[in-house]
Amino acid sequence: MSEPTARTARTKTKPRPRDRQATRRAILFAAKEVLAESGFQEFGVNTVARRAGCDKQLIYRYYGGLEGLVDAIGGELGFWVRDSLRPIAALGPPSSYAELMERLALGFLEALREDPLVQRIVAWEIAAPSPEVQRLATSRSRGLVGWIAEMRGDLAPPEGLDAPAVNAVLVAAIQLLVVAAASTGQFAGLRLKTEKDWERVRAALRILIAAAYA
Template sequence: MTAPATSSLALDTAPDRTRDRSRTEDAILAAARDVLIEKGFGAWGVNAIARAAGCDKQLIYRYFGGLDGLAEALGTDVARAIETALSVAPSQPAASYAELVARLLDALVEVLRGNPLMQRIIAWELSEPNALTHSFAQARSRALADWIARLRGDLAPPANIDAPAINAVLIAAVQQMVLGSAATGNFAGLPLGDESDWNRVRLAIRSLAMAAYASGDPA
């Protein structure tokens, strides 16, 4: 028996509707990234994003539930970018926890330097913490924690060393150096314009990581 025309039409158009929604969601996410990079969080609102995406702002509420949901989706997208950048396993496993941390910090320098969107997000987190920036920070923290868990194996910091505090200080240093480079091309008088400048930073960060975990004796 031949199926009614309406059933056939519904089957034919359902994939199109799915593809249209996927394209619209991608366009909204791309517009959210563009507005953030080009204009900053002061202009990051539903109306501006909808204009940049060329869609009705109601679609942002329909597909993302509003700015909170869009921030969460964008935070997940940023975290995925971090995971991708950190996904290449080194040819040799780290010989120590200090080496693992040094590699993480070196990789983080490259990830942050190459991602203006992430720089904007971190700057916003520092200047105006709120529910949206919390979503971004949580997504980024998960990506870094997953990277460490994947490569850590049996490595552990020496006894009597406050690894979470030390790692937080070192990560904050990397973030601040990258933000300073983007804003002024230097930080605390240290030039950060070319690769020779950044090689100095990499060596300094590595030295600090190796020294911090050199022994288990408390400072």
């Protein structure tokens, strides 16, 4: 066989420019895209490499595999809570613990609604408690709790009220409602599509918060 050997045909696809940092970034970007658009079910070396337009081998070389890639995403997300709630801080100091919690809850709701990537990660944490994903969860949790503590200042919840428990309930509700809205558009018979629908949710949250922390 004097026809072109396998190696001769090697030049079918243009190789990427040889820029290690750019390739690393491309992979990370593709990973976040895949996760945000298709969820963790599609998340794998093959899919990410295809999306990034490079060979999957590079994922192993530059991130040591999927786990390292997830960690890299987690690293970028470490400050998500802080960044997304920054506008809340700009409103000036709240006058009461109730007002603080209302701002935080509604701000968290909006921030989560606008970020499909974090939505997917939340869903991932719920559905597939693998160790690497757990780290994402705990780091985000810590960020949230720490942020609340920081904003709180010297404001104190009413005497005898278990604020961490109440806040966990509120955060849980917000997370599930947003994720359910993204995937099914409704929850427990409540439509979650139009802005009017969300106004009902916000009103309910306001009532609950005001009542609990009154």
